[in-house]
Amino acid sequence: PWEGRLKQWYQRRVRGMELLKLRTGREGRVISALRMLKQYLFRYQGYVSAALVLGGVDVTGPALYTVYPHGSTDKLPYVTMGSGSLAAMSVFEDNYKVGMNEEEAKKLVRDAIRAGIVNDLGSGSNVDITVIKKGSVQKFRPYEVICKKSERQGDYTFPVGTTVVTSSHEMVPFSALKVTDEEVMEIS
Numbered sequence: 001p002w003e004g005r006l007k008q009w010y011q012r013r014v015r016g017m018e019l020l021k022l023r024t025g026r027e028g029r030v031i032s033a034l035r036m037l038k039q040y041l042f043r044y045q046g047y048v049s050a051a052l053v054l055g056g057v058d059v060t061g062p063a064l065y066t067v068y069p070h071g072s073t074d075k076l077p078y079v080t081m082g083s084g085s086l087a088a089m090s091v092f093e094d095n096y097k098v099g100m101n102e103e104e105a106k107k108l109v110r111d112a113i114r115a116g117i118v119n120d121l122g123s124g125s126n127v128d129i130t131v132i133k134k135g136s137v138q139k140f141r142p143y144e145v146i147c148k149k150s151e152r153q154g155d156y157t158f159p160v161g162t163t164v165v166t167s168s169h170e171m172v173p174f175s176a177l178k179v180t181d182e183e184v185m186e187i188s
Contacts, residue, residue, distance in 0.1 A: 006050055009040055030056035030063040034073060042071030051081040057134045084116020084123035091115045102131065110144055117146045125149070 013036050017028040034054055041048055046069040055064045066079040078096050080088040091112040100108065106129055113127045125147035131138040 006048060013037070027058060029058045029060065030054070030065075031058075031060075034063075034065055034067070037067055038071040038073055040071075041067065041069060046070035053079050053081050055130075055132055057132055062132070080112065080116070082116070082123065084113075084120035087119035088112040088116040106131070106140075106143070114144070114146055 013033060016036070017033060020028050020032070033056070037052070037054065041050065049069050050067075051069055052067040053064070054067055055062070057063070064076065064079055066074045066076070066081055077098070078092040080086075080092065089112075092108065095108050095111070097104075109129055110127050113129075117123045117125060117127070125145065126142035127144040127146060128139070128141040129143040130140070
């Protein structure tokens with residue numbers, strides 16, 4: 001349910017930013033979207049469980065933020081969130097340089113996401129990259145497939161109401177067990 005609520009919240013904020021643009025005649029700022037997002041998350045004290053990366057370009061230039069589930073934020077030149085974030089951050093810390101061109105940045109992001117995927121089983125299998133420039137957004141999905149889904153080795157379809165027994169073991173009730181040796185250990 002939280003994913004749906006967050007999606008609805010996002011759509012309302014996009015409309016709100018568009019209304020702000022129509023009312024003022026100016027583009028909204030990334031910091032405005034960040035403030036709305038962190039207030040929403042703070043209201044729920046982390047129960048939304050959304051760890052997000054927010055990025056954009058406005059009149060102040062490019063901005064990149066991490067947004068934690070309880071609403072706190074960081075602004076850094078590179079950010080990572082999620083279960084593979086430690087491995088990804090190590091790649092950024094080792095290879096990030098100020099003034100990188102777009103292709104170098106894409107390669108760095110690809111390498112960081114790849115490290116997160118390979119070093120964490122919960123991180124998926126595709127590298128998706130979004131390039132945000134003033135006035136345009138380009139999505140590369142998938143940018144690269146790291147782990148291809150394998151084919152099933154056998155037929156796993158069974159008639160409804162059946163259970164396949166792969167091996168059988170005799171069940172021994174706990175009451176039938178007898179203690180033959182006992183040692184009491186002291187806890188200090």
